[in-house]
Amino acid sequence: MIPEGMRDVLPAEAAALHALEELLRARFAAYGYGEVRTPALEFLETLELADDDMVEGGYRVFDEQGRELMLRTDLTVPCARLAATRFRERPLPLRFSYVASAFRSPSASRAQDGEFAQAGVELIGASGPEADAEVVALLCDVLAATGLPEFTVSLGTVAFHTAMVASLRLSPDQEQAVLDALAARDYPLFESIVGNADVDEASRRALQKALDLGGGGEAVHQARKLAGSAGMEDAIDHLVQVRDIVEDYGFRDLVRIDFGLHPGLSYYTGVIVEAYASGTGLPVAQGGRYDNLLASFEWPVPAVGFAIAIDRLGMAMEDARVALPQRPRPLAVAGGLREPALMAALRRAGLDALAVPVGEQPPREPALYREGSQWVLRRGGRIARGSLKELRRELEVP
Amino acid sequence: MSLRIALAAGTPLAETLDLFAAAGVPVAPLRQVGASPLQELPDGTVVLATRAADVPLFVERGGADIGVVGKEILVEVERDVYELLDLRVGRARLVFAQPEDASGAWDEEHGPSRVRVATRFPETTRRYFEASGRQVNVLALEGPVEAAPRLRLADGVVDLVRSGETLRRAGLTEREQIAEYSLRLIAGRAAHALRAAEIGALIGRLRELTERSESGGEA
Numbered sequence: 194m195i196p197e198g199m200r201d202v203l204p205a206e207a208a209a210l211h212a213l214e215e216l217l218r219a220r221f222a223a224y225g226y227g228e229v230r231t232p233a234l235e236f237l238e239t240l241e242l243a244d245d246d247m248v249e250g251g252y253r254v255f256d257e258q259g260r261e262l263m264l265r266t267d268l269t270v271p272c273a274r275l276a277a278t279r280f281r282e283r284p285l286p287l288r289f290s291y292v293a294s295a296f297r298s299p300s301a302s303r304a305q306d307g308e309f310a311q312a313g314v315e316l317i318g319a320s321g322p323e324a325d326a327e328v329v330a331l332l333c334d335v336l337a338a339t340g341l342p343e344f345t346v347s348l349g350t351v352a353f354h355t356a357m358v359a360s361l362r363l364s365p366d367q368e369q370a371v372l373d374a375l376a377a378r379d380y381p382l383f384e385s386i387v388g389n390a391d392v393d394e395a396s397r398r399a400l401q402k403a404l405d406l407g408g409g410g411e412a413v414h415q416a417r418k419l420a421g422s423a424g425m426e427d428a429i430d431h432l433v434q435v436r437d438i439v440e441d442y443g444f445r446d447l448v449r450i451d452f453g454l455h456p457g458l459s460y461y462t463g464v465i466v467e468a469y470a471s472g473t474g475l476p477v478a479q480g481g482r483y484d485n486l487l488a489s490f491e492w493p494v495p496a497v498g499f500a501i502a503i504d505r506l507g508m509a510m511e512d513a514r515v516a517l518p519q520r521p522r523p524l525a526v527a528g529g530l531r532e533p534a535l536m537a538a539l540r541r542a543g544l545d546a547l548a549v550p551v552g553e554q555p556p557r558e559p560a561l562y563r564e565g566s567q568w569v570l571r572r573g574g575r576i577a578r579g580s581l582k583e584l585r586r587e588l589e590v591p
Numbered sequence: 592m593s594l595r596i597a598l599a600a601g602t603p604l605a606e607t608l609d610l611f612a613a614a615g616v617p618v619a620p621l622r623q624v625g626a627s628p629l630q631e632l633p634d635g636t637v638v639l640a641t642r643a644a645d646v647p648l649f650v651e652r653g654g655a656d657i658g659v660v661g662k663e664i665l666v667e668v669e670r671d672v673y674e675l676l677d678l679r680v681g682r683a684r685l686v687f688a689q690p691e692d693a694s695g696a697w698d699e700e701h702g703p704s705r706v707r708v709a710t711r712f713p714e715t716t717r718r719y720f721e722a723s724g725r726q727v728n729v730l731a732l733e734g735p736v737e738a739a740p741r742l743r744l745a746d747g748v749v750d751l752v753r754s755g756e757t758l759r760r761a762g763l764t765e766r767e768q769i770a771e772y773s774l775r776l777i778a779g780r781a782a783h784a785l786r787a788a789e790i791g792a793l794i795g796r797l798r799e800l801t802e803r804s805e806s807g808g809e810a
Contacts, residue, residue, distance in 0.1 A: 304651065470785075474779035475651065
């Protein structure tokens with residue numbers, strides 16, 4: 194009945210998602226990020242301008258004039274387009290946020306629905322560790338606010354890979370092979386290429402340890418040992434600075450440095466960030482610095498941002514059994530359709546009230562129904578009987 | 592929290608268990624005949640022994656933190672996981688084989704214009720023949736493939752061989768070796784970050800064992 198990868202969201206899940214989206218909006222607003230809404234359809238050309246990755250799996254549509262359009266495949270490129278075309282004359286930096294769907298055909302390797310909800314921010318026109326740290330801190334803030342008991346934010350950098358590969362003094366073919374192996378997260382392949390190349394044993398060991406250890410002080414220590422080039426030293430210093438500033442924001446022990454982190458999208462140019470929570474194997478958020486994207490729209494300013502995969506975050510919260518406060522269930526009033534004054538009074542009093550047919554004893558709490566000449570209120574496992582006047586106190590909003 | 596591990600069942604399981612036992616994981620309960628495929632070990636580690644092709648999915652989606660599976664599966668099904676260590680055991684070769692009496696592998700003059708190949712590795716097979724510019728009709732089977740040529744379903748097979756005995760008994764001759772594979776330790780992206788300490792410790796022990804056996808083997 195519906196295309197593959199599309200889905201309906203039923204009331205219970207929609208309520209939970211709504212609560213989550215409101216929380217995300219509130220945290221984004223707390224840092225001064227203004228929400229934008231961009232159109233679902235963009236010119237194919239616009240998305241292609243940014244990056245080849247952006248049109249992969251995209252749904253193509255033609256308008257009446259035969260122009261090729263595409264459903265947006267993420268929100269970063271539309272935000273960049275919006276900023277470059279409408280905010281050029283404004284003082285920098287710009288701060289935008291969004292909560293919206295993006296679309297890509299489902300496939301086994303993409304592991305997401307054809308329509309997937311994203312929430313994220315873009316900080317445009319600011320560079321340096323302080324700007325990176327604000328965005329990373331906001332991500333930590335949001336995840337902490339969901340009440341998730343176990344999550345971590347990994348920090349890596351594109352610059353490290355580039356500089357590391359350069360420091361190994363490989364042939365151009367080997368360099369490409371090493372970068373491909375890192376992109377495929379294939380460490381045995383990576384090690385065998387480095388092993389066959391003319392790389393000294395100490396560097397090989399340090400490299401392997403820096404990747405094996407993933408995060409923490411020891412990984413930084415090992416990475417420094419093999420930091421042959423100034424580029425690599427700078428990349429490490431930058432990451433450590435970002436982590437320290439995020440800790441100053443109060444998010445201690447949440448951020449770890451991971452030298453193996455590889456950017457999923459090729460438009461990232463600096464720091465990359467990924468967040469993980471138990472209950473989902475894939476990242477609940479991804480982002481990074483993309484200093485060349487705005488230049489595709491002839492406005493060369495730096496930018497950094499992240500996007501949360503709302504469905505995955507929801508799954509992680511469900512797995513951890515953390516739920517955000519939601520509206521209480523409505524009071525089911527038997528014969529409510531024939532009692533407009535009563536229903537209006539209940540709703541004025543702040544109660545959500547739902548009319549169910551007369552004579553039917555509502556199957557679930559809370560419920561209000563007639564039994565002979567009396568009204569019966571079932572709520573919170575308690576039963577009260579009497580006239581509506583007598584039940585008034587019981588009916589008050591808790 | 593203890594690790595959750597998905598292991599490829601079948602032939603390579605015994606070698607995997609030997610290696611994990613040597614690395615200090617108490618896997619003994621999994622060796623019992625008729626052991627349940629899902630077990631909680633004495634140290635709290637949860638182990639699932641399942642169909643090899645399903646291991647990467649369990650790991651990618653976080654059903655298991657890490658997994659052990661043959662490289663042939665990882666190249667066949669594209670999954671977003673970390674491939675952390677070559678365990679150097681469970682070695683197998685992927686080969687193209689044909690009935691002994693078949694006329695050569697590719698005979699443009701007298702052979703069929705398109706060769707039918709039965710395999711459990713359709714993607715790898717397609718890529719291999721495409722790369723050498725040969726047209727094939729790939730028949731993806733879930734089960735054993737060696738009977739396909741005799742029953743005229745296919746002109747040849749691409750299959751994983753260890754000793755080669757199965758193919759020989761089916762009257763098939765190896766014509767080309769496509770690749771050589773071994774077992775790999777894989778980790779989910781979330782587990783790689785959230786369980787970095789536990790996974791790092793296990794990798795350290797396994798790496799020592801595999802490197803020792805490798806240098807021992809060469810001596």
